[in-house]
Amino acid sequence: MSVSKNIILFALLSVLLIVFMLAMQDLDVLYNSYGRDYYLLYGLEETGSRNLVSAIYLDYRLFDSLFEAGILLIAVSGIIWISKHDIEEKNAKFMIDKYKTPDLFVTFSRLVYPLMLTFGFYVIINGHLSPGGGFQGGAIVATAILILYYIDSERETNIGLIVTIEKYIFMTIIVLASISLFTRGTFFTNFMPLDASLQMKSIYLVLLNLLIGFKVALGLWTIFTAFLKEGR
Amino acid sequence: MIFIPVYLVIIPIFASLVIYIFKNKHMNYLALLAQAVVTVLAIVYYQHFSGNFEATMFVFGGWDDRIGISMSNDALSLSFVFLTVFTWWMVLLYTFDKGNTNHNFIFFLLFLEGVFFGILMTNDLFNMFVFLELAAILVTILIAFNKAGNSFRAGIYYLLVNTAGVLTFLIGIILIYFTFGTININVITNLMPLYGDELIIKFAYVLLMSGIAVKSALFPVFTWLPHAHGVAQSAISALLSGLIVKGGLYLFIRINQMYAAANYDYYAFFFVLGALTAIVGVMFALSQKDMKQILAYHTVSQIGIMMMGLSSQDVNVYYGGVLHIFNHALFKSLLFLGAGVIIKVYRTKKVNEIRGVFKTMPWVSIFMIVGMLSITGAPLFNGFISKSIIKYGIQDSGIKYWTLFIINIGTATSFIKMSQIFFGPQSLSYPMQRKLQNFALMSIAFGCIILGNFYIPINQGFFGIDLSYIHIFEFAKFFDYFLTLAIGYLFYYFIISKDKPPIPNIRNFSISFEASNIIFIALIVVMTIYFVLL
Numbered sequence: 001m002s003v004s005k006n007i008i009l010f011a012l013l014s015v016l017l018i019v020f021m022l023a024m025q026d027l028d029v030l031y032n033s034y035g036r037d038y039y040l041l042y043g044l045e046e047t048g049s050r051n052l053v054s055a056i057y058l059d060y061r062l063f064d065s066l067f068e069a070g071i072l073l074i075a076v077s078g079i080i081w082i083s084k085h086d087i088e089e090k091n092a093k094f095m096i097d098k099y100k101t102p103d104l105f106v107t108f109s110r111l112v113y114p115l116m117l118t119f120g121f122y123v124i125i126n127g128h129l130s131p132g133g134g135f136q137g138g139a140i141v142a143t144a145i146l147i148l149y150y151i152d153s154e155r156e157t158n159i160g161l162i163v164t165i166e167k168y169i170f171m172t173i174i175v176l177a178s179i180s181l182f183t184r185g186t187f188f189t190n191f192m193p194l195d196a197s198l199q200m201k202s203i204y205l206v207l208l209n210l211l212i213g214f215k216v217a218l219g220l221w222t223i224f225t226a227f228l229k230e231g232r
Numbered sequence: 233m234i235f236i237p238v239y240l241v242i243i244p245i246f247a248s249l250v251i252y253i254f255k256n257k258h259m260n261y262l263a264l265l266a267q268a269v270v271t272v273l274a275i276v277y278y279q280h281f282s283g284n285f286e287a288t289m290f291v292f293g294g295w296d297d298r299i300g301i302s303m304s305n306d307a308l309s310l311s312f313v314f315l316t317v318f319t320w321w322m323v324l325l326y327t328f329d330k331g332n333t334n335h336n337f338i339f340f341l342l343f344l345e346g347v348f349f350g351i352l353m354t355n356d357l358f359n360m361f362v363f364l365e366l367a368a369i370l371v372t373i374l375i376a377f378n379k380a381g382n383s384f385r386a387g388i389y390y391l392l393v394n395t396a397g398v399l400t401f402l403i404g405i406i407l408i409y410f411t412f413g414t415i416n417i418n419v420i421t422n423l424m425p426l427y428g429d430e431l432i433i434k435f436a437y438v439l440l441m442s443g444i445a446v447k448s449a450l451f452p453v454f455t456w457l458p459h460a461h462g463v464a465q466s467a468i469s470a471l472l473s474g475l476i477v478k479g480g481l482y483l484f485i486r487i488n489q490m491y492a493a494a495n496y497d498y499y500a501f502f503f504v505l506g507a508l509t510a511i512v513g514v515m516f517a518l519s520q521k522d523m524k525q526i527l528a529y530h531t532v533s534q535i536g537i538m539m540m541g542l543s544s545q546d547v548n549v550y551y552g553g554v555l556h557i558f559n560h561a562l563f564k565s566l567l568f569l570g571a572g573v574i575i576k577v578y579r580t581k582k583v584n585e586i587r588g589v590f591k592t593m594p595w596v597s598i599f600m601i602v603g604m605l606s607i608t609g610a611p612l613f614n615g616f617i618s619k620s621i622i623k624y625g626i627q628d629s630g631i632k633y634w635t636l637f638i639i640n641i642g643t644a645t646s647f648i649k650m651s652q653i654f655f656g657p658q659s660l661s662y663p664m665q666r667k668l669q670n671f672a673l674m675s676i677a678f679g680c681i682i683l684g685n686f687y688i689p690i691n692q693g694f695f696g697i698d699l700s701y702i703h704i705f706e707f708a709k710f711f712d713y714f715l716t717l718a719i720g721y722l723f724y725y726f727i728i729s730k731d732k733p734p735i736p737n738i739r740n741f742s743i744s745f746e747a748s749n750i751i752f753i754a755l756i757v758v759m760t761i762y763f764v765l766l
Contacts, residue, residue: 064362
């Protein structure tokens with residue numbers, strides 16, 4: 001039964017693979033580079049971001065990024081709601097057994113923690129200049145916070161507070177992105193005028209990257225705290 | 233004025249965040265305020281732009297329309313917007329009357345409204361994908377909201393199956409982006425004559441359509457729907473069956489509009505798929521005993537009928553399908569909400585255990601009966617109009633006509649079966665007077681009757697379609713309906729009520745997640761062979 005099922009699945013998938021490869025061959029002739037060329041030509045000038053990925057997600061397609069951040073927000077709230085059994089348990093302690101965590105690991109964690117935090121913020125703040133940005137840097141900061149739990153296993157976390165702050169930050173992101181309605185007459189773009197200097201434009205980029213970074217870090221922090229408590 | 237679509241998306245989301253932050257019972261009423269604002273904005277927007285829908289297009293940030301994200305509207309999307317506003321009003325009123333309004337519930341519910349507006353109004357394929365993904369996660373949480381074991385399972389099943397569908401949708405978008413250099417739907421529509429015959433674009437069509445087939449629960453991949461709609465809270469079931477699942481059909485219309493210049497012969501394929509969906513849905517519905525499962529399987533079968541209408545070259549039949557989306561949204565949410573009230577009082581979902589509903593709660597029963605008459609296609613009610621349009625359009629083709637006839641008999645049978653709950657003496661008292669709930673049910677019931685009687689001016693005004701060739705007061709129409717009912721009753725009395733094999737076997741039939749994935753891949757392959765290789 002299972003063998004025949006696998007054979008059928010294999011046959012079906014190979015049909016799809018062949019068609020896909022045929023379609024890819026067409027792409028040699030058909031490939032349209034309009035979008036790529038546009039970003040290369042005008043990306044820096046129009047958005048003030050040297051990192052074109054940041055140019056896309058902070059300016060050209062900011063509306064998408066808002067809801068990408070929204071996906072994390074909803075996932076966090078959903079996990080909190082579903083893993084919530086009791087109010088008391090909410091502020092529970094994290095339970096790494098101190099005696100089973102090697103001292104070497106704890107010591108190294110103490111050394112690495114400030115470095116990771118700094119690196120995370122570096123990636124966030126320089127998101128418009130070098131590879132990185134709010135989403136990536138936020139994940140690094142969240143990892144740094146996770147290491148804190150190894151250093152101090154008695155640590156208590158108030159998840160409710162974190163989740164509320166996350167919501168505030170999300171609202172701030174929406175408001176910040178909408179300021180351009182008053183300065184440039186259109187929604188969800190840089191609030192600086194189009195002919196402002198690169199430094200002026202980067203104010204907006206750094207601010208938005210910071211907010212997104214905080215939001216992502218807080219969101220991931222909540223998710224793994226909720227999971228750690230579930231696993232107990 | 234042109235930015236009202238943004239407000240429609242942002243206002244519910246903002247209100248939901250405020251409600252979540254304050255966790256206050258009084259703050260929950262902000263939901264109603266936001267809803268009122270959204271209603272007013274939608275009406276103002278429609279009045280300003282009706283007749284000049286070209287002007288609704290705008291690009292975020294004022295960029296080149298091939299680079300930035302744009303939004304635009306037309307009569308179809310705006311009528312969906314009004315349907316959304318109406319359904320959310322009813323669901324909100326219904327939940328607020330239950331007393332235990334949880335701020336988490338309102339948060340997810342309102343957020344979903346904003347996201348659904350986004351799906352309707354966006355003019356960008358990737359933006360559509362983001363909204364679809366977000367909606368899938370929100371719906372999962374709402375299904376699993378009461379944290380019981382079966383609702384968890386249904387929620388996760390929904391999430392996994394829909395994620396698989398949305399992923400094929402994403403691959404389709406990538407192929408389109410490589411070929412067109414943009415994902416703006418308007419631009420792609422205009423460029424379609426250039427690339428429509430290329431293999432890669434045909435394959436992209438297949439991938440987009442298979443994602444949509446999962447979203448709208450078409451024949452082989454509908455298995456998630458009865459699970460999800462059967463176990464969720466009644467308000468959520470009404471929302472899912474009435475509206476969210478129609479999001480898939482809306483995308484079907486949109487994507488086919490985008491591919492209009494490519495002239496694919498999709499009509500026969502999707503007609504067969506629709507007919508199969510309808511027949512299988514009715515078959516499963518007949519075997520069920522759980523009231524909500526019956527309604528959920530009827531959603532599957534009605535979606536089949538809509539698909540039969542939408543996949544027609546005849547403009548009238550096509551609008552029959554579109555109209556059936558709206559009519560079904562009304563009567564199915566009415567039935568689910570009514571069923572919710574009954575289940576709450578009787579504490580059971582089994583059709584053969586509930587008795588004497590008419591004596592216990594006459595008003596709810598009357599509204600439920602309106603819903604049942606509508607879904608079975610009784611003259612004077614709205615289901616009749618759209619079913620007649622479809623029937624009128626396909627009466628030349630024997631097979632198509634008889635397929636629809638059999639589906640109608642199945643529907644009639646299963647609602648005759650369900651109507652047994654009304655008979656019998658009053659078995660328990662119904663002390664609660666729920667004014668808001670009754671008001672919500674009454675509004676939807678009125679909607680059914682109004683759309684069933686004043687369909688000519690309404691459709692003329694909104695879609696510019698002349699429906700004056702559909703007459704209600706014809707002897708043949710009434711004769712047809714009562715004939716269907718009579719055959720349905722005989723069918724019920726002699727076969728269904730005996731509950732002999734194979735009916736219990738159908739009832740207990742279920743498909744594992746693994747098998748449903750293989751079926752999904754098989755569907756993609758069949759579509760590939762039909763559209764790409766032939």
